[in-house]
Amino acid sequence: MKTRTLSPMKMFAKVTARHVPQFRFSDFRGDFTQWKSEAIPLVRKTLGDWPPSTAADPELVADWVDRGVRKRRYLIDVAPDASASFQLNLPEHHEGGALPAILCWHGHGPYGKDAVMGNLGSPEIAAHIAVYNYDYGHQMAAAGFATYAIDWMGCGDRNDAAKPHFLKHGEGRDWCNLYYLNATMLGMTSLSINLAHGRAATDFACSLPEVDASRLGVMGLSGGGTMTVWTALTDARFKAAEIICYSDLWEKFGIQDLNYCGMQIAPGLFKLVDLPDLQGLLAPLPLLVDIGANDTCFQADNAMECFRQVREIYAAAGRPDFLELDLFSGGHSWGANKSEAFFKKYLFPGEMTHDL
Numbered sequence: 001m002k003t004r005t006l007s008p009m010k011m012f013a014k015v016t017a018r019h020v021p022q023f024r025f026s027d028f029r030g031d032f033t034q035w036k037s038e039a040i041p042l043v044r045k046t047l048g049d050w051p052p053s054t055a056a057d058p059e060l061v062a063d064w065v066d067r068g069v070r071k072r073r074y075l076i077d078v079a080p081d082a083s084a085s086f087q088l089n090l091p092e093h094h095e096g097g098a099l100p101a102i103l104c105w106h107g108h109g110p111y112g113k114d115a116v117m118g119n120l121g122s123p124e125i126a127a128h129i130a131v132y133n134y135d136y137g138h139q140m141a142a143a144g145f146a147t148y149a150i151d152w153m154g155c156g157d158r159n160d161a162a163k164p165h166f167l168k169h170g171e172g173r174d175w176c177n178l179y180y181l182n183a184t185m186l187g188m189t190s191l192s193i194n195l196a197h198g199r200a201a202t203d204f205a206c207s208l209p210e211v212d213a214s215r216l217g218v219m220g221l222s223g224g225g226t227m228t229v230w231t232a233l234t235d236a237r238f239k240a241a242e243i244i245c246y247s248d249l250w251e252k253f254g255i256q257d258l259n260y261c262g263m264q265i266a267p268g269l270f271k272l273v274d275l276p277d278l279q280g281l282l283a284p285l286p287l288l289v290d291i292g293a294n295d296t297c298f299q300a301d302n303a304m305e306c307f308r309q310v311r312e313i314y315a316a317a318g319r320p321d322f323l324e325l326d327l328f329s330g331g332h333s334w335g336a337n338k339s340e341a342f343f344k345k346y347l348f349p350g351e352m353t354h355d356l
Contacts, residue, residue, distance in 0.1 A: 105220030112156020180262025280313030
């Protein structure tokens with residue numbers, strides 16, 4: 001009797017088990033130049049349209065000092081129909097001149113940029129930070145960088161579920177997926193919208209006297225790792241990147257574990273590349289990858305297989321030295337063992353000796 005598959009999830013599992021992405025790097029016999037030149041235009045195209053840009057029209061809301069870091073919060077426009085709360089962190093005693101700056105993307109969670117930028121507004125935020133060592137936007141500013149952040153759609157100050165106008169028919173729904181559905185109806189994706197808003201934030205950051213526009217880095221944990229990959233892939237201003245606990249294989253963490261959402265995907269993306277290929281397209285950009293040995297979200301065996309494939313790509317690009325790994329003993333969190341040294345190596349004046 002013929003074996004039939006009635007379960008849609010089993011159907012997807014079978015399909016992806018035999019799926020080979022069009023631009024799997026190992027099929028290009030180490031020809032990095034051909035692979036990247038053919039793949040990257042098609043990969044970027046999956047993002048769809050981007051919302052138009054607009055002037056930031058900034059409004060300074062607050063300026064305060066907290067545990068060795070000066071913090072400024074602005075309201076800025078990031079698109080003709082969208083605004084965001086933007087935060088800049090600086091070393092407390094910085095006395096002028098432009099600093100290397102790091103865009104700090106947050107991951108999923110109710111607090112958005114507040115946790116990443118170290119804003120201890122409640123015991124709940126403080127506990128959230130402690131669990132994930134999450135306040136890299138605060139710690140890296142204390143270490144001598146300018147750091148900046150906004151919330152992506154659905155998080156922090158841009159969380160529709162926390163607003164009085166919350167639509168009841170959206171209750172219990174995944175807002176990442178709702179935004180994705182809305183975006184694709186308009187020929188965009190959640191990624192293209194969030195990336196456009198991040199680019200607007202970077203434009204504004206680069207207009208500030210404290211930020212050296214020629215020395216930009218980007219970092220992020222989990223969903224922030226997603227945004228880090230795509231930010232570096234679509235904005236040539238960034239000179240170094242740190243992907244924190246966002247290494248895996250899409251067949252494993254996506255299809256099998258359902259550990260992804262509309263914020264992380266683009267139509268046809270897995271048809272073209274797997275996650276190691278997507279990260280490898282960053283080469284030869286200096287890249288630090290954090291992997292938690294006890295991460296239960298992106299498990300270490302799959303994460304390390306992802307890293308091994310990225311390492312092969314960087315070797316084929318002729319810059320294996322531009323790829324670093326922080327394999328640490330913790331879980332789904334920021335390792336923080338190499339970040340300061342990594343970004344100082346590539347962003348501080350007089351220390352960039354490589355040719356990007």
